[in-house]
Amino acid sequence: MAINNNIDKIFQKGLDDYSPKPPGFVWDNIQSGLKKQNNKRQKHIIYSIAASVTILLAFGAGYYTHIFSPSKANGVANAPHTNEITVEDNASDINSSSLRELKNDVEIQSIQNSEGGSKYENNNRIFGNEPEIEDTKSNPNKPIDADKTKESKIKRVKSEGVLLSPSFASEGKVVKANENKDSTENGNQFNDCQTP
């Protein structure tokens, strides 16, 4: 009769193989418990989907009413107009920037082509008449002719006595510019003569 000092071991060994059959209702309860949990999960998923859909709908409805409200409808009608303006602005910007890049002679020639008005108007015309600018380049005589007609016009205006009109003032500037241009143009002509 071997003596075992350890009561722990008795219980360890004694209970190790102990595996009684649990009553049948335990499995039924487990199944129903699992079903309940699945239902809970499904409900949770459905509720979360429903909530997200309603939030999306609410935001969507708000967005559409915001866009198609009468006050905004005018804005939509005006929108193309504003767009045009911006396009023009851009064009003028592009013109001004491109102008800066152009050689002096091109600028001068374009001003010669224009019949008075502000500098911006001239710029726009340059943009519109780009092929013409090229023409003037090829025919250096043309701008000179135009210049002559302008000078005659100014003289006419002066003789008519419309001295204080802004158009005249601007034209005066143009005249001044033309005077400068003549000198540069001569230089260009000189260059042209040199290049061949």
Add this chain to the structure above:
Amino acid sequence: MKKEIDEIIKGCKKGRPDSQKKLYDMFSKKMYGVCLQYAKDYTEAEDVLQEGFIKVFTKINQYDGKGAFGGWIRRIMVNCALEKFRKQNNLFTVSEICEYDSKLVCDDILAEISSKELLDMIQELTPQYRTVFNLYAIEGYPHQEIAEMLNITEGTSKSNLSRARVILQEKVKELYSERKSNVKLKIK
């Protein structure tokens, strides 16, 4: 056997009821025994077994295949039993440390005393003695971990264990001597 368990686990991870039933049939008896160790009676053990298996099926995706699956289920069952214990035993009684007599227990006790009788002895212990004894003697947790699990001090865990040992030893001795005298009487 290993392949069979792996297939059953795969099925359970997919939520297949037939695999769940197979898993339950495979482990329910052993786990019922574990639950009975921790419970004060059969009803409580059945509750723990039920909750434990629901947890096993809902958390089976967390089983990574490392370690024995039986050990994983057993831990879940023990944790379920401990949850129940914590709910029921908010107040802990600190008992005096008693040294138990370690001489009188014999090796062939197991031949005389059935597992069922040993279980009855464990179930007669107070919930805290029973839990500490199970965690230390059966599961092999150190006192430090038991103290953390049950939210008690290490000293309390030690004293509870020795008290539980004394009580169990007394009962085993009593039953064993009873059986022995019966055997002697029969021989006479």
